[in-house]
Amino acid sequence: MVPVRLVIAGPFGVGKTTFVRAVSEFEPLRTEEYLTAAGEGIDHLRGPEPKTTTTVVMDFGRITLADQGLILLLYGTPGQERFRFVWDDLAKGALGAVVLIDTRDLAASFDAVAFFEERRLPFVVAVNEFQDADRYTPGEIHHALQLATDVPVLLCDARHRTSAHQVLLTLVRHTLARARAL
Secondary structure: OEEEEEEEEOOOOOOHHHHHHHHOOOOOEEEEEEOOHHHOOOOOOOOOOOOOEEEEEEEEEEEEEHHHOEEEEEEEOOOOHHHOHHHHHHHOOOOEEEEEEOHHHHHHHHHHHHHHHHOOOOEEEEEEOOOOOOOOOHHHHHHHOOOOOOOOEEEEOOOOHHHHHHHHHHHHHHHHHHHHHO
């Protein structure tokens, strides 16, 4: 079995912790803290439910793909700009990344996409389809984010293991295809 580091990234409140929790084969390590008045005006609160906690370092989970001979080590990033320095450490040595996005605030996703493009780290975009979000096709998202032609865009529900698992399999396949092309 080969251990492989993958990063789950995206803006604040998009569902990264939920994604890692849904797919991990054990209860993930989470570094969540309660939101306080100190974050008012800094942290944009949005989502289907009021958000009371935030990741301040990372989430960590694991999934074993025995048939692929891989152990996927999942590192979920904090979403706020003030914790962006953590992203560099989590991306070091990573095979690829999932950029989780929310169509209710698509503009917030540009920084995450740019982060991985600048580092030339393979990534996929996963649209977390919140219940009250507008629906777009993967092609429309691809165009709106001005992604390179080879970047996969998937629709997902970060709460469901099967959906998150499919996103990770797509990332592994995409990363292997890019490696073969080089």
